[in-house]
Amino acid sequence: MSRWSYFARRVLLMIPIVFFGTTITFVILRMGPIDPAAAVIGASGDTEAYTSVRRSLGLDQPLWLQYVDYLRDLFTLQFGYSWVVNRGRPVWELIGVYAPRTIWLGFWSVMLPLFVGLPLGFYAGLNPNTLSDYVASFGGIVWRAMPNFWLAVIFVAVLTQSEQLFGFQWESWLVETNIVTPPELQRLWVPENFFGAFKAILPAALVLGSASMGNEMRIGRTAVLETKNENYVETARAKGVPGRKIVYKHVFRNALIPLVPIITGEAFLLLGGSVLVETVFSINGLGYLFYAATINADLPLVGSLMFFFILLSVGINIVQDLLYTLIDPRVGYGGEGA
Amino acid sequence: MVADSSRSDAGTAAEPADDRLLEVENLQTVFHTERETIRAVDGISFGIAEGETLGLVGESGSGKSVTARSIMGLVDSPGELLPDSSIRFDGRELTGLSETQxxxxxxGGVAMVFQDPLSTLNPVYTVGNQIEEALSLHRGLSGLEATEKAIELLEDVGIPDAARRVSEYPHEFSGGMRQRAVIAMALACDPDLLICDEPTTALDVTIQAQILELLADLQEEHGLSILFITHDMGVIAEVCDRVAVMYAGEVVEQAPVVELFENPRHPYTRGLLRSIPSTQRGADRLETIEGEVPTPNAPATDCRFAPRCPEAFDACREVHPEPVPVATETADADADHTAACLLYPEDETREQAVDRHAIEDAPPGAGAVDSGGESR
Incomplete structure (x- = not known):
């Protein structure tokens, strides 16, 4: 089947992309103004210590040799040790500590828009120009318009004073959670822990997903509006298909096609955007770690995290292609046929 | 070339209307816009007997497709059927039925084949899936049984290698193939009446001829009645038993097909026939009807064709013509030929004819609308 060979080709194309991504990362890190040896010894300015650090870090080697080592280490997943941020700790261990928080945050800030924004958009598209459509559409614009850094601060302010504002305390409501600390992610299979972790991440996930929620709502609405006026929908009606089945069989699947790149595109944004939100909510995730590593010139950490992010983006891309291939049988018919 | 016109006997006026499979009476479909109400279909009446093919012909914008959609119940807000309209199918009144009904x-009763086969099939489902959907809805077939029936239907409409084709997607079909698949899908519903809304307009001429032939064969095989909508007089001559000519939401002339071609009475029909290239051999220039179809936005108080009519006289701008029987020319004595034009009936003087139209226009049919109307 041509669809699946198309998909396989797309996956293979990801290999050179990972290669180029890592190469560009190396070039930027080594050609830029960052001097890791200076960062390691700190402000003392001791030249002898400086040269010995340079030697021990391998920075006196020729650049091409460093590049080969760098690539070899990354592709064999040997990320080495942190130099500055958390000196001597394996990068893997750091990722193990920080990544789950970001993944938990990212997961919910993709899921919330998906399960709130999309259904609202579809509903508005099916009932255009009604009061509920106006409410949903207006809400979508408002959500989209509020900048994350501002919304995050407002959320923190409102939730910490929920007692005075709404008469109940958010922190102790249902389960005990804090507003500005990393969520507890131990033993999530216990319902209580799961709910606690969910509640702890909810405000941050809402903030991070707010723009996506508005986007997906508005584009979902347009996609449904467009699809339900297609001729094949009228044909389906003309052959007596019940209204409900027309919506879920003939309208939804076609309306999803333009939404796939929107949803996966939002997932990319969350990678970069999470730094701000993580900072405000003190989540201490990968975004925070990456930020700290960059300003401290912790080269192995920055390089490894970049590699991690590149793999993540490529992964999201593959998921996007997979979704396309599943939803739209015309995939792989480049140019030919409508 | 011309279809057997004796079949049209079933549709003569003498017979009680209920005997025909489809009986449309005073159908009025309007669309409400912010500025005005567009009377896309304005009080048309016609009927189709069992096994008969009625051609609905007219320029773009004359209300042909809206008529078809009204019969199918596919007119959505801001469009609606006015309360006086009546569509009876197989003795059952369709207007006022709920969406579920x-x-x-x-x-099941009426199936439809649309104009553009490229967009009438859902691109994300296989052709077989879409035929099987109809089979399960109207014949209760599912699984392997449905697939077998779908293959059979595809073979019926002349798709080669149907067993393989059934699991292909619409984009893997050519235009003509797709229209065949759409027809197979319509047949899967096992309908009594097939509405074809310009089914050949988007296809090239050779494919067009094949599709017309296929429809004729299927009609014979399944005893279908067909409402055939087109703007192509050549196609009408080929497939129809009777013809209704539409102009600006109204039926201006209705006659058996041979009668209409040999003895067109309404000036609009004459104009249409004169603008077919193949009938005008030897002419230097092909005649056209100057101007465009007006968009009716108020109940008619005049003849809507008058501004473009070469034979218009003063009364045409003041009196709305009603369909009246006209003298027939073909051997078929009870040919049931009507025209809505102040020139007829031809055995009366012009004043008498105009008075007759003026009187017929007043009572029930249009009266109920006019009383609430804005322009009188």
């Missing part, structure tokens, strides 16, 4: 009529 209509679902059993659609497909």
């Amino acid at each position: 209509y679902e059993s009529v659609r497909g």
Whole structure:
């Protein structure tokens, strides 16, 4: 089947992309103004210590040799040790500590828009120009318009004073959670822990997903509006298909096609955007770690995290292609046929 | 070339209307816009007997497709059927049915083939899937049984290698193939009446001829009645038993097909026939009807064709013509030929004819609308 060979080709194309991504990362890190040896010894300015650090870090080697080592280490997943941020700790261990928080945050800030924004958009598209459509559409614009850094601060302010504002305390409501600390992610299979972790991440996930929620709502609405006026929908009606089945069989699947790149595109944004939100909510995730590593010139950490992010983006891309291939049988018919 | 016109006997006026499979009476479909109400279909009446093919012909914008959609119950807000309209199918009144009640009529009783086969099939499902959907809705078939029946239907409409084709997607079919698949899908519903809304307009000429032939064969095989909508007089001559000519939401002339071609009475029909290239051999220039179809936005108080009519006289701008029987020319004595034009009936003087139209225009049919109307 041509669809699946198309998909396989797309996956293979990801290999050179990972290669180029890592190469560009190396070039930027080594050609830029960052001097890791200076960062390691700190402000003392001791030249002898400086040269010995340079030697021990391998920075006196020729650049091409460093590049080969760098690539070899990354592709064999040997990320080495942190130099500055958390000196001597394996990068893997750091990722193990920080990544789950970001993944938990990212997961919910993709899921919330998906399960709130999309259904609202579809509903508005099916009932255009009604009061509920106006409410949903207006809400979508408002959500989209509020900048994350501002919304995050407002959320923190409102939730910490929920007692005075709404008469109940958010922190102790249902389960005990804090507003500005990393969520507890131990033993999530216990319902209580799961709910606690969910509640702890909810405000941050809402903030991070707010723009996506508005986007997906508005584009979902347009996609449904467009699809339900297609001729094949009228044909389906003309052959007596019940209204409900027309919506879920003939309208939804076609309306999803333009939404796939929107949803996966939002997932990319969350990678970069999470730094701000993580900072405000003190989540201490990968975004925070990456930020700290960059300003401290912790080269192995920055390089490894970049590699991690590149793999993540490529992964999201593959998921996007997979979704396309599943939803739209015309995939792989480049140019030919409508 | 011309279809057997003796079949049209079933549709003569003498017979009680209920005997015909489809009986449309005073159908008025309007669309409400912010500025005005567009009377896309304005009080048309016609009927189709069992096994008969009625051609509905007219320029773009004359209300042909809206008529088809009104019968299928596919007119959505801001469009609506005015309360006086009546569509009886197989003795059952269709106007006023709820959406759910209509679902059993659609497909099961009346199926429809649309104009553009490229966009009438859902691109994300296989052709077989879409035929099987109709089979499960109207014949209760599912699984392997449905697939077998779908293959059989595809073979019926002349798709080669149907067993393989059934699991292909619409984009893997050519235009003509797709229209065949759409027809197979309509047949899967096992309808009594097939509405074809310009089914050949988007196809090239050779494919067009094949599709017309296929429709004729299927009609014979399944005893279908067909409402054939087109703007192509050549196609009309080939497939129809009777013809209704539409102009600006009204039926201006209705006659058996041979009668209409040999003895067109309404000036509009004459104009249409004169603008067919193949009938005008030897002419230097092909005649056209100057101007465009007006968009009717108020109940008619005049003849809507008058501004473009070469034979218009003063009364045409003041009196709305009603369909009246006109003298027939063909051997078929009870040919049931009507025209809505102040020139007829021709055995009366012009004043008498105009008075007759003026009187006929007043009572029930249009009266109920006019009383609430804005322009009188």
